[in-house]
Amino acid sequence: xxxxxxxxxxxxxxxxxxxxxxxxxxxxxxxxxxxxxxxxxxxxxxxxxxxxxxxxxxxxxxxxxxxxxxxxxxxxxxxxxxxxxxxxxxxxxxxxxxxxxxxxxxxxxxxxxxxxx
Amino acid sequence: xxxxxxxxxxxxxxxxxxxxxxxxxxxxxxxxxxxxxxxxxxxxxxxxxxxxxxxxxxxxxxxxxxxxxxxxxxxxxxxxxxxxxxxxxxxxxxxxxxxxxxxxxxxxxxxxxxxxxxxxxxxxxxxxxxxxxxxxxxxxxxxxxxxxxxxxxxxxxxxxxxxxxxxxxxxxxxxxxxxxxxxxxxxxxxxxxxxxxxxxxxxxxxxxxxxxxxxxxxxxxxxxxxxxxxxxxxxxxxxxxxxxxxxxxxxxxxxxxxxxxxxxxxxxxxxxxxxxxxxxxxxxxxxxxxxxxxxxxxxxxxxxxxxxxxxxxxxxxxxxxxxxxxxxxxxxxxxxxxxxxxxxxxxxxxxxxxxxxxxxxxxxxxxxxxxxxxxxxxxxxxxxxxxxxxxxxxxxxxxxxxx
Numbered sequence: 001x002x003x004x005x006x007x008x009x010x011x012x013x014x015x016x017x018x019x020x021x022x023x024x025x026x027x028x029x030x031x032x033x034x035x036x037x038x039x040x041x042x043x044x045x046x047x048x049x050x051x052x053x054x055x056x057x058x059x060x061x062x063x064x065x066x067x068x069x070x071x072x073x074x075x076x077x078x079x080x081x082x083x084x085x086x087x088x089x090x091x092x093x094x095x096x097x098x099x100x101x102x103x104x105x106x107x108x109x110x111x112x113x114x115x116x117x
Numbered sequence: 118x119x120x121x122x123x124x125x126x127x128x129x130x131x132x133x134x135x136x137x138x139x140x141x142x143x144x145x146x147x148x149x150x151x152x153x154x155x156x157x158x159x160x161x162x163x164x165x166x167x168x169x170x171x172x173x174x175x176x177x178x179x180x181x182x183x184x185x186x187x188x189x190x191x192x193x194x195x196x197x198x199x200x201x202x203x204x205x206x207x208x209x210x211x212x213x214x215x216x217x218x219x220x221x222x223x224x225x226x227x228x229x230x231x232x233x234x235x236x237x238x239x240x241x242x243x244x245x246x247x248x249x250x251x252x253x254x255x256x257x258x259x260x261x262x263x264x265x266x267x268x269x270x271x272x273x274x275x276x277x278x279x280x281x282x283x284x285x286x287x288x289x290x291x292x293x294x295x296x297x298x299x300x301x302x303x304x305x306x307x308x309x310x311x312x313x314x315x316x317x318x319x320x321x322x323x324x325x326x327x328x329x330x331x332x333x334x335x336x337x338x339x340x341x342x343x344x345x346x347x348x349x350x351x352x353x354x355x356x357x358x359x360x361x362x363x364x365x366x367x368x369x370x371x372x373x374x375x376x377x378x379x380x381x382x383x384x385x386x387x388x389x390x391x392x393x394x395x396x397x398x399x400x401x402x403x404x405x406x407x408x409x410x411x412x413x414x415x416x417x418x419x420x421x422x423x424x425x426x427x428x429x430x431x432x433x434x435x436x437x438x439x440x441x442x443x444x445x446x447x448x449x450x451x452x453x454x455x456x457x458x459x460x461x462x463x464x465x466x467x468x469x470x471x472x473x474x475x476x477x478x479x480x481x482x483x484x485x486x487x488x489x490x491x492x493x494x495x496x497x498x499x500x501x502x503x504x505x506x507x508x509x510x511x512x513x514x515x516x517x518x519x520x
Contacts (some may be wrong), residue, residue, distance in 0.1 A: 001262065003261040004257045006255065006260070006285050007259055010175070011164060011174065011284060012164070012256065012259075015259050035154065037258065039258045040258035042258045043254065044261075048243035048244055049372065050243075059243050059371050060241060060432075063245065063247060063248070063250065063251050064232060064246070064247045065246060065251075066155065066159070066250070067152050067218075068231045068232075071241075079275070086152055086196070086251075088154045088196075109520065
């Protein structure tokens, strides 16, 4: 589903022209307006989910959109924990969503229990 | 390490930009840091009509402030997040950022405000965002936040942004109250909400609401109004304002699919059996604003709790100086108010710092006093009063805290 852009605004006027850059998110290709945030570019393409919760895997997207809440963190290249709402898209950027991480201590507790010693 | 400036301003919103301009005009070398990709702060998202009919366009106002600061010689760096600051042995400051360290004898914190959350079940689903997030996405990024939304929370910021979303053609199903819980406090109480709505009814484009507001100034008429208030709400800018309905849960599997709402009594208690599902693909939570003041705490500045100003504020005098040497504050970090007040405060801060630093073209005390008077004048004329007792609580703060 595509949400798209607000091309015409009764007070702000037409969307100013901007160059287009392409980038990838989880291996799929998207385009952005040069200078816009990763979060804006993805939402314009209908992408709301930016990561899965590290522990229980529930989907997360932007919440505050201005850098305070840290909900929109993604991985760019080798760098994790980047806020999608504050980071402008650059041409060729390889962006990955956050995924579930191992929780070895919890798992140990669970498996200990399941062994029902 | 960057050491080539007299003043570092943290936050390039209205207060920071105005401060940078007046300090640079007085002859200081000013560096302005902001973590967003463009300067302007939350002013960028603002868009409303002034009483005379002229539009207050935040993007244009921000451009003017940026030009003013740059023409005065201030340097603006965006994409820089300041994470900490510490006093150095030579009476200056070291700032830690994601772009390395910076040093400066004077620091002005103009970090603005953040939004309080009113958590409820389902609020972590993609598609749920703060009302300010929707404002930035709509007016600054020009991206549609969704097809049909529900706003949870009724306060001055929510009402202003609802009209901005409508202006951009974004469809809203309803504005409902947050559920009553330990965090929502009076924001889930219909009478308290109605009382606060009356304060900014002059903003309402609907004549009936303006007229109604005058009637609702007494508690008795408010009670009658609440008992008679239609459950489906009264339309405001085409959006039903449902004072007698609250959100119970945001529903969806991978993203927002809708909101479970329930009718409430005039006292805000959900009525059993009245639950219904309201379809939506996005939700805006409007919990109000509080001063974003962590950096002042890190710097060792003492705080006061002033509810009228939005919460804990760093102790400061009317000249924007804190008790910590070389540390100043301006704008919403000192209390939640309009952008125009922030601009006026920024000017005071810039002049005070230039005076302290004995800058080449430093102002005299009379000029600083004039700038301080200007803050009061603008506060009186402010269209949006975030709290009725701002002026009184500020007077009290400045009387007890002579810095």
